[in-house]
Amino acid sequence: MPHKKITRDHLLTLVIIILTIAIGAVTFFLLPAATDEARQLHYRPLPFPRWRTQQNRPLALPTPSTIAVWMTFDYLNKIFNLPPDYLKTSLNITDARYPFLTVNGLAREQKQNATGTLKMVEQAISNHLNGK
Amino acid sequence: MDQLLAPLFSFLLLYKYVALFIIIFVGNIIFLIPSNIFILMAGVFSGTAYFNFYWSLLIIVIGNSAGDYLIYTLTKKNSAWLGCRLRNKKAPYFQRLENFMKSAAGRTIIISRVTGAFSIIVNFLAGISKISWWKFLFYDVVGNFLVTLILMYIGFVVGGTWEQASDTVNTVGSIVGVLMLAFFVYKAVANNKK
Structure with a gap:
């Protein structure tokens, strides 16, 4: 009975399959099963302890200074854990698309400069985070 | 970069997974995205729980592979015509x-899946070379899965500092892409001298 020769391509395919299954399994089992605190903060804990901060959050937390004009208010509400209508009230937003409205969209709607609007949003978020 | 991509980032936040699929699919067909x-x-959005990590991973792998498969299929279907044209012009090199x-x-x-936009060239070559459907699909899905997982994981970890990470990802992708192109040229020329 003729034996099929095992070529380098066969071995490579086998290595790739094993690697894929291993990485898939590690991802599936170690990636976030969020803790209660993380769920409450809308953050998922990082998979490996050495990558966690003491607060169990990603290394680079979003801060008001990292927000951008392309972000939607829905996203901002989520990442800063803001009450749904907080920004709507504090920035006097009347656009019906809120919270599915970008900072840029708000600037256009209010006929203002995008940078100026961004500063206002940053300030409003900072005020909330500082408990003002 | 951020300024140019800003409308697409907004699109992604507004339409989530539908936008993710469209952007990835189109990005795999044209060089510009x-x-x-x-x-x-x-990955960044998954880190803030705005996106689901596993759904995003699945959608990106499907979008990527669908885009790759489209290019591969189109070139394979037209490989007789394309191959004939190319062989006539650059006979030994192309062969x-x-x-x-x-x-x-x-x-x-x-390897080409790491390069982002450069992978289009490999999809094109795979189609013209008439690599079998299943072989292409298998390696394409595996490659896309591994690369997507790594990139999403980086995004997941870096969170708010994604801009620096994206520069590194772009640089690595470009270096691998250029090395790959150089290797193709070397293969075509070096073999030709034998």
Whole structure:
């Protein structure tokens, strides 16, 4: 009975399959099963302890200074854990698309400069985070 | 970069997974959209629980593979015409590349997935070289899965500092892409001298 020769391509395919299954399994089992605190903060804990901060959050937390004009208010509400209508009230937003409205969209709607609007949003978020 | 991609980032936040699929799919067909950055962003959004990590991973792999498969299918269907035109013009060089692609399809397809936009060239070569459907699909899905997982994970970890990470991802992708192109040229020319 003729034996099929095992070529380098066969071995490579086998290595790739094993690697894929291993990485898939590690991802599936170690990636976030969020803790209660993380769920409450809308953050998922990082998979490996050495990558966690003491607060169990990603290394680079979003801060008001990292927000951008392309972000939607829905996203901002989520990442800063803001009450749904907080920004709507504090920035006097009347656009019906809120919270599915970008900072840029708000600037256009209010006929203002995008940078100026961004500063206002940053300030409003900072005020909330500082408990003002 | 951020300024140019800003409307697409907004699109992604507004329409979530539908936008993710469209951006990744289109990005794999045309050079202009750096799909690796959007994979990284999906990881960033997963880190803030705005996107689901596993759904994003699945959608990106499907979008990527669908885009790759479209290019591959189109070139394979027209390989007789395309191959004839190319062989007539650059006969020995093209023939060498075609032979190389046939002998090292798996490795080439998997490595090329790291390069983002450059992978279109490999999809094109795979189609013209008439690599089998299943072989292409297998290596393409595996390559896309591994690269997507790594990029999403980086995005997941770096969170708010994604811009620096995207520069690194772009640089690595470009270096691998250029090395790959140089290797193709070397293969075509070096074999030709034998």
